[in-house]
Amino acid sequence: MELQEAKQAVDKAVSSEEFLIVIGTCRVKYTGRAVSKLAEGERAVIVKGDGSFLVHQNKNLKAINYQPPDGVITTEINDDQLVVRASRRNPEEVLEAKFSEVKEAKSFDMDDDNSLKMFGTEEELSNLLMQDLEHIEKGLRPIKNESPLSKGKIDVFARDKERNNVVIEVKRRKAGLDAVTQLKRYVEEVDKRKEKNTRGIICAPGITPNACDFLEEEGFEFYEMDYEVHNPGSEIKGLKGKQRMLKDFDG
Amino acid sequence: MELQEAKQAVDKAVSSEEFLIVIGTCRVKYTGRAVSKLAEGERAVIVKGDGSFLVHQNKNLKAINYQPPDGVITTEINDDQLVVRASRRNPEEVLEAKFSEVKEAKSFDMDDDNSLKMFGTEEELSNLLMQDLEHIEKGLRPIKNESPLSKGKIDVFARDKERNNVVIEVKRRKAGLDAVTQLKRYVEEVDKRKEKNTRGIICAPGITPNACDFLEEEGFEFYEMDYEVHNPGSEIKGLKGKQRMLKDFDG
DNA sequence: GCGATCAGCGGCACG
DNA sequence: CGTGCCGTTGATCGC
Numbered sequence: 282m283e284l285q286e287a288k289q290a291v292d293k294a295v296s297s298e299e300f301l302i303v304i305g306t307c308r309v310k311y312t313g314r315a316v317s318k319l320a321e322g323e324r325a326v327i328v329k330g331d332g333s334f335l336v337h338q339n340k341n342l343k344a345i346n347y348q349p350p351d352g353v354i355t356t357e358i359n360d361d362q363l364v365v366r367a368s369r370r371n372p373e374e375v376l377e378a379k380f381s382e383v384k385e386a387k388s389f390d391m392d393d394d395n396s397l398k399m400f401g402t403e404e405e406l407s408n409l410l411m412q413d414l415e416h417i418e419k420g421l422r423p424i425k426n427e428s429p430l431s432k433g434k435i436d437v438f439a440r441d442k443e444r445n446n447v448v449i450e451v452k453r454r455k456a457g458l459d460a461v462t463q464l465k466r467y468v469e470e471v472d473k474r475k476e477k478n479t480r481g482i483i484c485a486p487g488i489t490p491n492a493c494d495f496l497e498e499e500g501f502e503f504y505e506m507d508y509e510v511h512n513p514g515s516e517i518k519g520l521k522g523k524q525r526m527l528k529d530f531d532g
Numbered sequence: 533m534e535l536q537e538a539k540q541a542v543d544k545a546v547s548s549e550e551f552l553i554v555i556g557t558c559r560v561k562y563t564g565r566a567v568s569k570l571a572e573g574e575r576a577v578i579v580k581g582d583g584s585f586l587v588h589q590n591k592n593l594k595a596i597n598y599q600p601p602d603g604v605i606t607t608e609i610n611d612d613q614l615v616v617r618a619s620r621r622n623p624e625e626v627l628e629a630k631f632s633e634v635k636e637a638k639s640f641d642m643d644d645d646n647s648l649k650m651f652g653t654e655e656e657l658s659n660l661l662m663q664d665l666e667h668i669e670k671g672l673r674p675i676k677n678e679s680p681l682s683k684g685k686i687d688v689f690a691r692d693k694e695r696n697n698v699v700i701e702v703k704r705r706k707a708g709l710d711a712v713t714q715l716k717r718y719v720e721e722v723d724k725r726k727e728k729n730t731r732g733i734i735c736a737p738g739i740t741p742n743a744c745d746f747l748e749e750e751g752f753e754f755y756e757m758d759y760e761v762h763n764p765g766s767e768i769k770g771l772k773g774k775q776r777m778l779k780d781f782d783g
Numbered sequence: 784g785c786g787a788t789c790a791g792c793g794g795c796a797c798g
Numbered sequence: 799c800g801t802g803c804c805g806t807t808g809a810t811c812g813c
Contacts, residue, residue: 300576300590302553304640314705314806315652316761322644325551325578331591339551339642340582342600343793346648349593349808371784374806389555389635391590393573397597401566403789432709432742433787434812453790454565457802458683462713463788489801491683510567565791594808600793622799625791654804680797684802704805708787714803740786 284363287383288356291328291365294388295354298330303365305383309336309346313374319345326365326378328354330391334367334376348376401510403453407436409517410451410484410506414439416520417482417504421447435467445478446471452485456503460485461495468501484520535614538634539607542579542616545639546605549581554616556634560587560597564625570596577616577629579605581642585618585627599627652761654704658687660768661702661735661757665690667771668733668755672698686718696729697722703736707754711736712746719752735771 287303294301303326309319319336324345327335334348352367352374363380407426414421420442427434437449448471450456450464460483468481481501488496488503496503507519538554545552554577560570570587575596578586585599603618614631658677665672671693679689688700699722701707701715711734719732732752739747739754747754758770 298590300555300588302576304551304642311806312761312763315650316763316766317648317650317806318763319648320646322646323640323642324644325553325640325642327576327588329588329590329592333591333593335593337551337578337580338644339549339580340584340601341580341794342584342586342598343807347593347806349806350591372806376806384640385638387636389574389576391555391574391576393575393589395571395573397568397570399566399568399791401791432746454792455801458717459710459714459803462717463710466709466713491801495683510563512563512567512569515567562791568791592809594792598791598793600791623791627791650806652806685797706786710787742786 282383282385284358284361284380284383287363287380287386288358290386290388291354291356291363295328295356297388297390299388300330300391301328301386301388302326303328303378303380303383303386305380305385307336307378307380310377310379311346311375313376314372317346321381323384324378328365328367332367332369336376336378346376346378348374352376398513400513401453401508401515403436403451405515406453406484406506406508406517407451409508409515410437410449413517413520416517417449417484417522432470433463433467435471438471441480445480446475447480447482449482449484451506452483454485455487455489456483456485456492457489458492458495460488461492461499461501464496464501465499468499488523533634533636535609535612535631535634538614538631538637539609541637541639542605542607542614546579546607548639548641550639551581551642552579552637552639553577554579554629554631554634554637556631556636558587558629558631561628561630562597562626564627565623568597572632574635575629579616579618583618583620587627587629597627597629599625603627649764651764652704652759652766654687654702656766657704657735657757657759657768658702660759660766661688661700664768664771667768668700668735668773681718681721683721684714684718686722689722692731696731697726698731698733700733700735702757703734705736706738706740707734707736707743708740709743709746711739712743712750712752715747715752716750719750739774 331350332352335344336346348367439447582601583603586595587597599618679686690698
């Protein structure tokens with residue numbers, strides 16, 4: 282395909298905000314928050330109506346190079362190469378694909394008003410848990426969810442029957458070290474503001490060994506949350522408190 | 533385009549591991565770690581040679597639905613619709629695009645052995661900093677970088693001239709609360725193992741106000757790292773310790 | 784606009 | 799394989 286012709290196809294797509302795909306041999310250069318260079322090879326470049334720019338190889342899920350929406354797309358033919366460029370400010374970034382050969386450059390109008398409906402998100406689980414705190418422990422009563430702290434927000438904030446504050450961190454997947462550190466930060470924040478002792482609980486479908494050690498050292502609790510994702514909606518099937526053998530002997 | 537013809541194009545692309553793009557009107561359903569549904573609309577579906585599967589709308593950088601590599605791609609025509617499906621195990625997941633109309637279905641062989649060369653990564657900055665610890669403080673000597681801890685790894689581990697342990701966390705972008713909590717975890721881990729006091733330092737191009745408060749409460753230090761990314765390589769241009777006005781008066 | 788957090792995070796490197 | 803963590807993280811929501 283003639284580069285001149287390809288350039289016109291790109292320009293037309295950009296001005297009409299159509300979905301554009303260019304397939305050909307190119308080199309790619311990125312300068313901005315970082316710097317990257319990709320030597321010549323055959324790739325697919327996609328430019329979307331909102332200025333999103335993607336360079337895809339024929340492997341891996343993610344684009345090897347990209348530019349987020351709102352970029353300004355420019356084209357030029359230089360030195361017998363078609364340059365397609367996406368620039369943006371804040372941060373100042375430029376992504377440039379330089380084609381030595383274009384196999385195809387085509388654009389499509391795409392009518393699509395629909396957005397994704399997703400179930401099984403952490404927010405959904407958090408809301409469900411709020412209505413089911415008795416499953417964790419008798420007398421546990423919800424105070425607030427998404428409780429805003431000066432530093433971050435607590436998934437579920439509750440109070441037990443001895444009126445201790447309880448901070449619950451919900452994770453939709455196996456909890457790791459970061460989950461426990463996060464919980465710790467919230468607990469300490471609440472502890473500082475209240476006179477009473479504060480308990481920390483993680484509700485997740487699992488926890489890594491390291492995270493479990495750390496959790497126990499900090500005196501926090503882990504509840505294994507068994508849930509199922511339906512369409513629409515989800516369901517918490519069970520919650521069982523998990524203690525380790527060791528702790529049973531220690532206690 | 534005939535759906536039967538589109539199906540053949542997809543099958544051929546999959547068997548030959550070519551880069552496939554299908555443009556048309558479809559509904560999308562995902563079941564696995566979560567569940568999602570996307571009502572009918574015009575989209576671009578991409579299937580790569582390694583089984584990666586992407587559904588792109590004409591907006592946003594990321595695919596609205598996807599399936600990671602190694603998925604098994606199957607097709608069928610059912611109820612006058614072309615179904616393209618990507619399934620995988622561990623976790624068990626299925627992504628399905630059901631086309632009522634296909635505008636185009638084409639595949640391309642893509643020769644590309646090249647991989648990205650990236651500069652300005654955290655690892656690069658960490659290595660540079662290792663050779664420049666004097667810029668932070670006279671007498672600060674590097675011990676190890678990427679020092680593996682039982683819980684995570686320390687970017688740069690050093691010792692000051694009073695032989696205190698110093699844990700340095702490097703961030704390539706502005707440090708937030710999570711950076712400070714991470715640092716805190718490392719410092720406490722080292723503290724537990726050593727008798728001497730342990731200092732915690734964050735080196736980043738900036739820090740958020742909340743994170744700065746938290747950092748000071750914990751007695752940690754922040755060094756503003758001014759760096760430039762070149763091609764190839766990067767350069768740390770300067771490091772200045774930042775104290776807040778308030779602290780100056782307090783001290 | 785920045786700040787904090789989630790994500791079906793993905794990807795990588797290491798044990 | 800799981801664990802941990804970076805990422806040009808992106809996307810979202812709250813301030």
